[in-house]
Amino acid sequence: MLYNVDKDYIINCFKTLVNVPSPVGFDLFLKPVLEGMCKELGYELSYDNRDTAYISIDGEDNSKTVMISAHADTIGFVVKGIDGNGVIRIKALGGMNIHTVEGSNVSVITRSGKIYTGICMCQSHSTHAFSDAISLERSDKTLMVLLDEPVKSKEDVKALGIRNGDLIALDPGCVVTDNGYIKSRFIDDKGAIACVLAALKYMKENSLKPKYNTLISFPYNEELGLGGTYIPQGVSEFLAVDIGLIAPNLDGDERSVSICSMDATVTYDYKMTSELISKAERAGCSYAVNTYLRYGSDAGAAVKAGNNLRYALCGMAVYGSHGVERTHIDGLENTTALILAYLMDL
Numbered sequence: 001m002l003y004n005v006d007k008d009y010i011i012n013c014f015k016t017l018v019n020v021p022s023p024v025g026f027d028l029f030l031k032p033v034l035e036g037m038c039k040e041l042g043y044e045l046s047y048d049n050r051d052t053a054y055i056s057i058d059g060e061d062n063s064k065t066v067m068i069s070a071h072a073d074t075i076g077f078v079v080k081g082i083d084g085n086g087v088i089r090i091k092a093l094g095g096m097n098i099h100t101v102e103g104s105n106v107s108v109i110t111r112s113g114k115i116y117t118g119i120c121m122c123q124s125h126s127t128h129a130f131s132d133a134i135s136l137e138r139s140d141k142t143l144m145v146l147l148d149e150p151v152k153s154k155e156d157v158k159a160l161g162i163r164n165g166d167l168i169a170l171d172p173g174c175v176v177t178d179n180g181y182i183k184s185r186f187i188d189d190k191g192a193i194a195c196v197l198a199a200l201k202y203m204k205e206n207s208l209k210p211k212y213n214t215l216i217s218f219p220y221n222e223e224l225g226l227g228g229t230y231i232p233q234g235v236s237e238f239l240a241v242d243i244g245l246i247a248p249n250l251d252g253d254e255r256s257v258s259i260c261s262m263d264a265t266v267t268y269d270y271k272m273t274s275e276l277i278s279k280a281e282r283a284g285c286s287y288a289v290n291t292y293l294r295y296g297s298d299a300g301a302a303v304k305a306g307n308n309l310r311y312a313l314c315g316m317a318v319y320g321s322h323g324v325e326r327t328h329i330d331g332l333e334n335t336t337a338l339i340l341a342y343l344m345d346l
Contacts, residue, residue, distance in 0.1 A: 001284040002346070003337045005198050010332050011176055013037065013194040018186050021107060021169035023076030024093050024223045027051045028113070030072055034193075034218065041200050050230065055200070055216040060209050066237040067215040068339065069298045070192035071222030074185070075322060077168035079108065080140070082158065086151035087144045088118070090168060094223030099138050100323030105171035106145055110161045118147040120170075173324065180329040181254075187318050187325040192241040193218060195316070195332050199339040211345035212237075219298060228298030229305040237272065237310045239342055240299035241335065243325070244290065244317035251288035252317035255330035257338045260313040262291040266300035269310040276312050279341035285334045288317070314338055 016037070022030040034053060035045050045053045053072070075094035082088055088108070092098065101120050108116045123142050124130035136142055145168060151157050174184035182191070196216060203210070215235060219227035222242075231238065244258025252258040259276055261268055273289075280287040299311040316331035340346075 001333070001337055003202060003283060003340045005202050005333055005336045005340070007329050007333055009201060010194045010198045010336065011182070011329060013197055014182070014191055014332070015174055015176070017190040017193055018172045018174050018184055021109065022072050022074055022220065023167045023169050024073045025220055026109070026167055027072065027220050034072065037197060041197065041204055043200065048230070048232070051220055053218040054232070057210055057214040057216070059212040059214055061212050063212070064236045065213040065215065065234045066239070067217055067231065067235045068196060068239045068241060068342070069217045069219060069228065070196045070241045071189045071220070071227050071298060072193060072218040073220040073223050073227070074190070075223050076170060077106070079162060079164050079166045079168065081164060082154045082162070084154050086153050086157050087146060088157065088162070090120070090140050090143060090145055092140050093167070095322050097320070097323035098140065098143065100320070101143060101170070102138060107169045107171070108145065108147065108162055109167045109169060111163065111166065112161050114161055116147055116149060116160060116162065118145045120145050181326060182329060183324065183326045185324055187316070187327055188243040188321060189222065191243070191327065191332055192315055192335070195336040195339060196241060198336045199343065202340060203343070208344065210343040214343060222298050225296055225301050228300070228302035231302050231307040231309060235309055238299050238302055240297045240311070240313045241339060242297050242313060242315045243321060244288070244315050245292050245295065245321060246317050246319050250290045252290050253288065254317055254319070254326065254328040255334070256286040256288050256317065257314055257331065257334040258317045259287055259289045260292060260295070260297070261289055263295040263297060263300055263313070264293065265296070266303060268299065268312050272310040272312040276314060276338070276342065279346050280338050282346050283337050283341040285337050285341070286330070287334065287338065
């Protein structure tokens with residue numbers, strides 16, 4: 001591979017990011033962490049009115065401006081209601097694979113910023129006590145959150161400051177094996193942020209500038225399809241970095257970078273996607289090109305919103321998307337290398 005990126009940095013960066021709750025639209029905890037990580041690399045963040053964070057980098061050629069995006073939000077839940085016995089009912093925030101949630105540790109984030117831990121369980125939670133414990137459909141109608149507090153009533157829960165609409169973040173449960181497998185929630189898309197930062201680190205250490213003026217964006221609304229709807233003025237190309245998928249008839253795998261040619265509704269820019277494939281080959285990346293059945297991205301959202309730009313999508317492929325995901329550090333390495341090839345216009 002042409003670019004010898006720092007794999008240890010990618011893993012450590014991901015571990016830091018993934019353990020900071022940032023469900024859709026919520027940046028309060030991740031914002032200072034991301035600012036600190038960028039500052040270590042010599043970059044300052046700026047923000048738009050939707051709290052999307054940006055890094056602006058001067059290029060060798062000022063003839064155009066390109067943008068790379070890695071979304072900072074994750075799926076999660078909100079408090080839908082509180083039962084009379086103090087059990088919290090939930091509503092999914094983003095396209096959660098609800099069947100992966102039972103037994104997960106969670107954190108309820110109040111409007112005051114106070115956090116209460118709990119566990120997500122099915123209302124028929126025990127095979128010893130409920131005849132439908134196995135057969136009952138898992139949904140946001142049958143799942144609940146039990147607080148790790150001695151609450152017995154709705155009033156007890158409200159006395160803690162918990163209200164309807166409060167956010168619920170899931171514990172990512174991140175594990176990295178000695179041979180490089182990464183198992184965690186929210187590889188989508190904290191893994192992509194780690195790749196982008198690793199690419200910037202490589203450029204700093206090697207005194208490299210991108211070919212064109214570059215914006216790096218970290219939006220907080222991708223999981224609701226809103227992250228790419230606003231594009232700053234002057235951007236003519238947009239590369240979204242997001243997860244790839246592993247499934248029958250797809251060529252992606254955990255050790256490669258996946259390039260998406262079409263998602264559920266959007267065909268990605270033919271010329272830009274073709275150039276991305278050529279860059280992957282010149283950089284020596286292991287890569288795959290795929291179409292996705294049920295998928296959307298900030299790049300697709302940008303085009304649907306009417307932005308006048310070219311657009312493409314790439315990222316590390318995962319098993320178990322929107323649940324407990326698995327990938328490999330090699331996939332993140334190849335993704336980082338392709339980001340660098342794009343930035344340098346290899």
